[in-house]
Amino acid sequence: MMIELTGLSKRYKQQVVLDQANASFTEPQKIYALIGPSGSGKSTLFNILFGLDNDYQGHYQLLGHNAAELTKKQWAIIREQEMRMVFQDYKLLENLTVYDNLHLSGDYSDQQIETVLATMKLTQFKTAIVADLSGGQKQRLAIARAVIAKPKILLLDEPTGNLDQENIEMTMTYLDQLRQQGIMILIITHDPQVAEFADVVYQLQDQQLILTKGSRPEEAPDDVSREIISATPTTIPPAAKKHLFSYTWTNLRHTKRRLFFLAIPIIIIISAFILSFTAFRASSTLSFKNSFGGISERAITLNTQDLNRKTHARYRKEGIVSSFDGKRIGFSQADLTAARKLTGVASVTPFNPGGVNLYDSHQNTLKLTYLAAEFDPLIQRYQRLNNKLDEITFEFNMSSTPQRVIRDFNEANIDLVAGNYPHDRSDEILIPDVLVLQKYHTTDLRQVLRKSITLNVRKNRQTKKHHYRIAGVYNTDYAHGLSAKYPIYVGYAAEDEKTVYLDKETYQFYRDLLTEDEATAAVSQSLIASYTQYEQAVGTGYQGMLIVAAHDTDVPQLTKQLQTKYPAYKITSQEDLRHGELGAIYQRLIWNLIGGSVAIALIAGVLICFLNKSYINGRSRELAILYSLGYQRKDIFQVIALENGLLFGAYFLISCGICALLNRFLLSKLSSARLFIYLFAPENIGALFLLVVMMLLISILWGISGVKQKNLKYYLNH
Known part of the structure; x- marks a missing residue:
């Protein structure tokens, strides 16, 4: 059994298109015609038969299978190998050659392609671009693309609507040959000549399928919900090999002129993004990190005027205005001696x-x-x-x-x-x-x-x-x-260094400075209550202490000891830059950089999609054609990802080249040249690549959003 429709009903919004319709298209070597006025539902019925519309009631039996139970993968294989469709406007890949349209429609040898070209009298147009063909040539190519798969069922939507008499006769002759080869042909037509040519004719009238020509099928019982008795279901074969890369590369090659003009604004956007990201990174995270580049892995420094965040927060809360912790102005000799006795210390050096x-x-x-x-x-x-x-x-x-x-x-x-x-x-x-x-x-x-x-x-x-x-x-x-x-x-x-501090004027300066308000005076009493106390607070006169650990591994433990001994001071080291207070500041800079860059990348990605909107819509129509040829959604997703990956890879490389030229001939001659020192540093290029991949993903998702059943149906019907 080929196709059996029993009690088929279809409603579109408030309009009833089919109402308990019955029909049988069961015999190979026959041509069936479906006629009816425009808007009567012929195209809707074809969408149901071709698996593009499964929103119906009733029973649709296809090749012994309940069509409603077929998976998307099974439908894809059926459209690829068992049932092909020739659309009224051909639905060919216009940018590609005649050969490409046949080669990419399935896994066919060159011999099979040559044979079908010769049969359809298209051999001389093998390398011609489809867009340059006449209507009749396109019709023959569309039929050739359908029949090269040797399907059991061939659906044709108004196959003669755009043809002259000569091409009509040629088409009908070829359809007759196909019928004799055992292919069942089902045609939508307005052409009386085609209806006359058909073996069986159904007319779609008053939401019913009425047999007007040919043998009448066995009457269906009144109970539509009866069990449909059919032959053993046809085994659905495995999916054939798809030429995904070949299609993608061929399409890019044939559309390179259009892509060139589309690429210009995209490359400008990506180039601007590369330069702005590099400059922002250099002026924020890199400048912060480089400022600590002179500190080795073994070094730890403290500064009596560099208080940690916790102390600053307490001072703000209590209204204290001081850069000292209330215990010392400079490190004392006792401080230096105590530090030298800590475990893992190699040397202690005071400095300012x-x-x-x-x-x-x-x-x-x-x-x-x-x-x-x-x-x-x-x-x-x-x-x-x-x-x-x-x-x-x-x-x-x-x-x-x-x-x-x-x-x-x-x-x-x-x-x-x-x-x-x-x-x-x-x-x-x-x-x-x-x-x-x-x-x-x-x-x-x-x-x-x-x-x-x-x-x-x-x-x-x-x-x-x-x-x-x-x-x-x-x-x-x-x-x-x-x-x-x-x-x-x-x-x-x-x-x-003590001589700088130990004079009466300097003492008076600090006394005035540290008694501006009650809160500050209270915390500073031990520093400036008397000159003797001030002299003790000055210590050696050095406000900095450099501690060098014996080994890198001693630094974490030394840091903990110093935090206990000097809880108010910020401890500066490479260890702290990774895990401590400085690390927290650095991480905030990193997250600000990442957040800002991601936001800009997302905006740039959406902008690129809008710039490419017409191209993406055109590609969606082409991908819908592939869908009608048995490409599964995963195949189409791969095509979208592969095409966008190749394009964005090229955009990125070209943008990097443009940035290199700009850097060499312009940016390097500006006062801001230092912002672009790390333009081509591996980590910078790596970060930029990931951000461009984010733009790529937006473009892929945008393309994938068009690969929905309703969108594919829309593209195939318009």
Whole structure:
């Protein structure tokens, strides 16, 4: 049994289309015709027969199966191999060739394709684009695509509606040949010539199927709910191989011109996103993390004026205005001794955080200036378009910590690229690479190591020459932006920091500062109640303490001990940056970056979809055609994902290329060049790739949203 309809009813909104209709289309080698006025429900019936509409009542028996119980996968296989449909407007893949339309409709050999082309007299159009064919040629191709599967049932919707007499006769002749091969043909038609040609004719009239020509089927009993007796159901074969990648690649290749124009705004959006994300990341999380780049894994620092969040919160709540914890202004010798006794400590060094001494161990100062006209050509090339320097000045900066610990605590985050740091209280200096370019006219930084250099220095308002030896060279990253001022680092020279504090004026300053209100005065009494107490609170005069652990593994335990001993202070270390208070701040920056970037990526993804709306709608129509050829929804999903993946991969690579060119020829010449230093760092590209994948997913979901039964039905009927 091919098709048996019993008591079939269909209602569309308030309109009754079919009402207890009965019909039998059971015999191979016969042509059945369905006639009726426009709007009578012929197309609706075909949608039911083809499995596009399952919202009906009654019984529809197909190839021995209850059609209502067939799964979507089974329907896909039936449409692929057992029942093909030729639509009135052909539903061909217009952008592809005649060969592609046949090749992609199933798993067929070139020989099978050549045979059906010859039969339909289309061999000479094998490589022609379908959009360029005439109506008759398209009709023949649509029939060829249907019959190459050798289906048991062939449905045709107005096959002669758009043809001239010659093509009508050719089509009818070929249909007759198909009938003789055992294919049952069912035609919707208005054409009396086709109705005359048919073996059996049903007329859809008054919501009933009335037999007007041919043998009358056996009368159905009045009880529509009777058990339908049929032959053994036809075994549904496995699904055939689908050419998913071949279809995707072929379609992209044939639509490349249109895709090119669609790609322009998308690439602009992605390029802008890449640059803005990179700049935002550099100015937030990277700058935060780099500011702690000079702290080694073994180093821990404390600062008597750097209170932790808990203490700040308490001070705000109690109205206290102070940067001290009420116990000390500087660390005492006892504090340093106690810290050295902690388990796992290798060394303890006092220092003054953020303090910069602009002189060497001889109290010499320096101001070495080069005017723009004197710039070496190696420097002139890095003058920025929007920030041309009039001069570059070099001056002394004393190292804040002794040489023995500077590799553990490099407070200035110096990037040493050649040589070593200066020895303490020596005439060794660490110079910037820019000075090497300017004074020695070379980019080979090692050439200047251990060379003697004479500088005009000042002391007590007198200028004199002093000889120094170049111990090392540090990186300034001048290629991403010149600065107007660079330090020349001189060796550390310990000084009596207490003398800065221990005078009456300084004492009075702190006394006034810490008694501005009652709450502040109360917490500061032990610091400034008397000069003796103030002197004790000053301690060594050093507000910073650098603790270097013997091993990296000692840092967590040391951190806990220090938190117990100094509960009000913020503890700074790489361990804290990962897991402590600093880590919490860093994580907030990370989440702000992620949240902002995801939001922008989502907006950009939706914007891209709107820009591509017409293209996506066109693709949805093509995917509906694939659906009618037996492609399952999962196959269509794969096509959508594969196509969007290839497109977005290309968009991303092209956007990266554009950003590279912009960075080389424009951004690198601006004062903001440092924001794009990490543009092509692996972690930056990785993060950007994930965000672009998010845009891709939006596009895929947008495409998938069109692959719904009602949408596919709509596209196939219009």
